[in-house]
Each structure stands twice: as C-alpha cells, then as structure tokens.
Amino acid sequence: MSFNDALKFYKQGNTFKAHQLLQEVVQQEPKNENAWALLLKTSTDAQEQQRVVKKLLALNPHHPAALEYQSQHHQNLSAESSEKIYEMLWDCEYCNAKKLLGKTHRFCPNCGAPQDANARYFPEEKDKVAVQDHQYFGADKICSACGTANSAKAEFCQQCGNSLGDGKAVKQQTEQVQGRDGKFHAINEKPTESKNSNGNSTLIWLIVLGIVLVVGLWAVLFWNKEVKAVVTGHHWQRIIEIEEFGERQKEDWCNVKPSDAYRISKEEKVRSTRKVADGQECTTHKIDKGDGTYAEKQECQPRYREEPVYDDYCHYSVNRWEVERKIETHGDDKKPYWGKVSLAKEGNCMGCEREGDREEVYQLLLKQSDNSDSHVCDVEQELWQKTPVDATFKVNVNLVTGGAHCGSLKLIK
Numbered sequence: 001m002s003f004n005d006a007l008k009f010y011k012q013g014n015t016f017k018a019h020q021l022l023q024e025v026v027q028q029e030p031k032n033e034n035a036w037a038l039l040l041k042t043s044t045d046a047q048e049q050q051r052v053v054k055k056l057l058a059l060n061p062h063h064p065a066a067l068e069y070q071s072q073h074h075q076n077l078s079a080e081s082s083e084k085i086y087e088m089l090w091d092c093e094y095c096n097a098k099k100l101l102g103k104t105h106r107f108c109p110n111c112g113a114p115q116d117a118n119a120r121y122f123p124e125e126k127d128k129v130a131v132q133d134h135q136y137f138g139a140d141k142i143c144s145a146c147g148t149a150n151s152a153k154a155e156f157c158q159q160c161g162n163s164l165g166d167g168k169a170v171k172q173q174t175e176q177v178q179g180r181d182g183k184f185h186a187i188n189e190k191p192t193e194s195k196n197s198n199g200n201s202t203l204i205w206l207i208v209l210g211i212v213l214v215v216g217l218w219a220v221l222f223w224n225k226e227v228k229a230v231v232t233g234h235h236w237q238r239i240i241e242i243e244e245f246g247e248r249q250k251e252d253w254c255n256v257k258p259s260d261a262y263r264i265s266k267e268e269k270v271r272s273t274r275k276v277a278d279g280q281e282c283t284t285h286k287i288d289k290g291d292g293t294y295a296e297k298q299e300c301q302p303r304y305r306e307e308p309v310y311d312d313y314c315h316y317s318v319n320r321w322e323v324e325r326k327i328e329t330h331g332d333d334k335k336p337y338w339g340k341v342s343l344a345k346e347g348n349c350m351g352c353e354r355e356g357d358r359e360e361v362y363q364l365l366l367k368q369s370d371n372s373d374s375h376v377c378d379v380e381q382e383l384w385q386k387t388p389v390d391a392t393f394k395v396n397v398n399l400v401t402g403g404a405h406c407g408s409l410k411l412i413k
C-alpha cells in the first residue's frame with residue numbers, strides 16, 4: 001500500500017478507494033505530508049478533516065491546503081490546542097503581601113486573611129505561574145454571609161459554613177488581548193465617540209452634495225423655455241474615409257493575439273495577482289476563568305500576501321485595413337456634393353486603398369429672436385433642404401446653459 005497507489009485511484013476519480021488507502025498510508029508513514037494533504041482532499045467527514053488539518057499544520061505550519069481549510073472554516077484548530085492555564089494574582093489588603101496566587105492561596109499565606117476574589121488581576125509576564133492539570137468547575141461563588149470566595153462545586157462556605165446556594169459568582173476581569181506593541185489591554189477598549197460624530201457630519205455633507213447635484217442636473221436637463229428662432233444660414237459637410245491595407249503594430253497578451261500575427265516579440269508582464277498563504281497571524285488573549293485562574297489563548301488567522309502572476313505579452317505586426325485619410329467637402333450653400341475619390345492602388349496589396357465609411361452633416365444656423373443668441377442645429381437632410389433663410393422655428397432653450405434643444409425644433413412658417 002503506497003501513496004502512489006492512492007494517487008492513482010484519485011486521478012481515476014475513485015476518491016472513495018483513494019481515501020481508504022490513504023488512511024492506511026498515513027498510519028505507516030505519519031510524516032508523509034502529501035498523503036495527509038490528499039487525505040484532507042478526499043475526506044468527507046468534518047471531524048476527520050479537522051484532525052487531518054491539525055496533523056498537517058504540525059508537520060508544516062505553512063501548509064497551503066491546511067491554511068486554506070482553516071480560513072474557509074473560520075476556526076482555529078491550533079488555537080484550541082494552545083490554551084494554557086495560569087494563576088490570577090491578588091494582593092492582601094491586611095498585611096500588604098503582593099502577588100499572591102489566585103487559585104493556590106485562598107487565604108493570605110502571610111496573615112491568614114481571606115482572598116478578595118473581586119480584586120484579582122492578570123500577572124505580568126515574569127510573574128506567571130502555570131496551573132497543571134487544571135479542572136474547571138465554573139467561576140467561584142461569593143459567600144453571602146462572610147464574603148469569602150469558594151469553588152463553584154462547594155456547597156458550603158469553607159470559611160463560615162454558610163450554604164452557598166444563593167452565592168453570587170465573583171467579578172471576572174475583562175478579557176485582555178495583546179496589542180501590536182506587545183502589551184495587553186482590555187478587549188473592549190476602543191475610542192469611538194469622536195469618530196462617530198465625524199462620520200455623521202461627513203454623511204450629512206454627502207447627502208447635501210447629492211441633493212445639489214440632482215437639482216443641478218434636473219435644471220440642466222429640464223429647466224427650459226420655448227423661444228422663437230430665425231434661420232440665418234445653412235452649412236453642410238461630407239466626409240469619405242479612405243482606408244489603406246498595411247502593416248500595423250499591435251500589442252496584446254500572447255494567448256489572444258491573432259493567428260496571422262508576425263514579427264512577434266515577447267516580454268513577461270504581470271497579468272494578475274493571486275493570494276498566497278503566508279503563515280498565520282496570532283493574537284494572545286487572557287480570559288479570567290473566575291476560579292483564581294485565567295486562560296491564555298492563541299487565536300490565529302491565516303495570513304495572505306498578493307503574489308504577481310506573470311504571463312507572456314506580445315508585440316507583433318498584422319496586416320489590416322485602417323482609415324488613413326479623409327476626403328472632406330463642405331459649404332455654406334444648399335448644394336452638397338461628395339469629394340472625388342482617387343485611390344493610390346486598388347486590390348488587396350500592401351499599400352492598396354479602398355473606400356471606407358461615409359458621413360454627412362446638415363446644419364441650420366439660427367438666431368434666437370428675444371436675445372440674438374446664435375444656435376447651430378443638426379437636422380435631417382430633407383428638412384435642411386426645404387428650409388429657406390428667414391424661416392421661423394420654435395425651439396426649447398435651456399435657462400441655465402442657454403443651449404438649444406435641437407430635438408424640439410418646430411417650424412412655424
């Protein structure tokens with residue numbers, strides 16, 4: 001039974017068989033990363049997947065498939081395993097003894113005073129005392145008669161013997177998280193007030209700006225008045241495009257260049273980027289368990305970096321028709337004509353020419369009656385041809401820009 005056998009089945013599409021074999025392979029070769037990775041791929045059982053991811057990360061903390069799995073399932077397998085329990089500390093207010101242990105020292109070892117469980121604190125790094133084989137029963141209960149903190153599983157106060165049935169749980173310290181500076185601070189310490197009001201005023205300004213824009217746009221589009229305008233002249237323009245067949249320099253990604261490309265030169269260029277797993281980012285949390293201990297937990301997120309993806313970029317030549325020159329005629333009379341086309345060479349040779357698109361424009365020159373503003377309107381050739389100088393139109397003029405809406409032209413006489 002080997003990894004290669006399993007791989008063969010996997011490639012044939014028989015993932016079930018591959019999965020079976022892999023379970024045996026990893027027993028025989030527990031350090032075979034590839035086998036674990038393929039086992040993860042072929043597994044359909046969530047519990048097994050989690051177990052395999054743990055194994056993979058233990059073998060290789062940067063294993064891409066394992067990190068990928070972690071980020072997809074938003075959970076932290078390594079975090080669970082890296083929880084450690086330490087003693088909380090307290091200070092005796094009677095004899096001033098400092099840094100007493102929250103779990104071990106229920107009473108001051110110096111003067112015998114009971115621990116004030118509500119005043120426990122997280123130790124500094126150098127004062128940490130680990131708790132071995134910690135059993136957790138819940139946060140301590142405070143005796144309502146004498147105020148002593150008792151283990152959650154106790155039924156009677158070990159100080160005064162009172163029943164703990166109605167005892168309140170001790171006050172637990174706020175969870176702490178390690179900042180970028182390495183120091184721990186309470187997890188909900190976030191300045192927010194001032195930012196919020198800033199954000200609000202920005203939002204109000206954006207809304208005001210939006211309204212101004214909408215009103216402005218409406219005015220430009222629709223705030224019109226109807227005026228009379230008199231035709232003062234005509235203008236026409238006709239264009240014939242002449243295309244030439246020849247070598248054109250182009251560039252594009254090599255895989256999409258045309259098949260008739262020639263004189264090709266290649267270079268490598270960044271075409272896209274992809275996310276690559278790049279280890280993980282961990283933060284340490286301190287959580288007061290309320291029984292004189294706290295848990296130090298690592299929470300890790302997979303980290304990614306962008307990596308450029310290179311591809312071949314081509315510079316090449318192709319032979320294509322392209323507009324090379326235009327034959328233009330124009331006039332201010334009512335006798336439009338096309339320019340004379342003379343081609344250098346006809347056919348499909350290099351340097352041969354052919355006629356391309358034609359374009360024609362007919363314009364009426366207008367003078368607004370009330371203020372003598374002039375306007376130029378593109379119209380259909382038929383209307384242009386039959387409209388004499390001094391003809392009168394009704395036309396809508398924008399009150400903001402003063403421009404005429406040529407689409408609204410109506411001949412009066």
Ligand SMILES: [Zn+2]
Pocket residue numbers: 092093094095096097108109110111112113
């Ligand atoms: Zn004391």
Ligand SMILES: [Zn+2]
Pocket residue numbers: 143144145146147148157158159160161162
């Ligand atoms: Zn008591």
